[in-house]
Amino acid sequence: MITVIDGPAGSGKSSTARAVADKLDIEYLDSGALYRTVTLLYLQAGRDKTVFFQLLDQAKISFRYCDRQFHVAVDDAAVTDRIRTPEVAEHVSEVAALPRVRTFVNHLMREAVKDGIYIAEGRDLGTAVFPDADLKFFMSADIEERARRRYNERKPDNPALSLEEVRRNIQQRDLKDANREADPLKRAEDAIEINTTNLSFEQQVDQICLYISDLIKR
Ligand code: CDP
Ligand code: CDP
Numbered sequence: 001m002i003t004v005i006d007g008p009a010g011s012g013k014s015s016t017a018r019a020v021a022d023k024l025d026i027e028y029l030d031s032g033a034l035y036r037t038v039t040l041l042y043l044q045a046g047r048d049k050t051v052f053f054q055l056l057d058q059a060k061i062s063f064r065y066c067d068r069q070f071h072v073a074v075d076d077a078a079v080t081d082r083i084r085t086p087e088v089a090e091h092v093s094e095v096a097a098l099p100r101v102r103t104f105v106n107h108l109m110r111e112a113v114k115d116g117i118y119i120a121e122g123r124d125l126g127t128a129v130f131p132d133a134d135l136k137f138f139m140s141a142d143i144e145e146r147a148r149r150r151y152n153e154r155k156p157d158n159p160a161l162s163l164e165e166v167r168r169n170i171q172q173r174d175l176k177d178a179n180r181e182a183d184p185l186k187r188a189e190d191a192i193e194i195n196t197t198n199l200s201f202e203q204q205v206d207q208i209c210l211y212i213s214d215l216i217k218r
Contacts, residue, residue, distance in 0.1 A: 010146030031122030126188030
């Protein structure tokens with residue numbers, strides 16, 4: 001059984017999905033973290049696509065969710081913190097637009113969810129990756145609110161970006177994600193829309209939990 005949440009950056013997908021997973025004791029899958037991990041390989045390859053694709057073919061990417069964090073490793077070395085740097089955020093959308101990268105990540109995800117009850121979040125899960133998902137949500141929120149949320153989350157060990165810089169990064173990523181040819185950010189026709197601008201975090205978590213619990217009971 002799988003529930004998917006799609007939506008733009010900062011709309012609340014990841015923190016909401018994690019809270020739902022913990023409340024209902026189900027598995028969580030963060031597709032953005034996988035695109036960020038692949039972007040690390042791209043940066044490691046000096047942004048040379050030939051070298052990058054060689055690294056991609058050889059790399060063993062593993063992941064698991066525990067203690068409220070989605071842990072990712074490349075060849076058994078943890079990269080969970082390294083995938084959140086501004087450099088990765090700047091390049092991830094251009095890497096995620098490559099069809100070969102999408103095929104790679106989609107395969108990882110489809111294999112992962114074969115057993116168990118999952119909640120997964122990303123951009124194209126309801127449209128391209130899991131079109132037959134049991135439940136689909138599309139989360140949105142105003143750009144100003146999303147930028148404020150991401151700005152408030154910044155870690156002290158990361159170079160401080162201004163609110164304006166954070167807003168610009170989010171806006172540029174949204175634009176690239178929504179306009180790319182390969183599986184763009186898009187609301188699935190059968191997705192339930194949740195605008196989180198004026199919702200409390202608890203409200204959106206409870207709303208999704210209710211839908212999933214109803215389905216599990218049936
Ligand atoms: O957490 P945030 O919303 O900032 O981004 P993320 O979920 O970590 O995703 C990072 C990037 O990965 C997005 O901006 C997209 O370019 C890409 N992505 C994608 O193309 N398809 C997905 N299903 C998930 C993420
Ligand atoms: O995954 P995505 O990029 O869509 O968003 P996120 O990483 O979950 O970040 C959203 C941030 O906004 C988190 O710090 C949430 O606690 C916060 N937030 C929210 O998600 N929903 C609200 N109604 C209010 C705040």
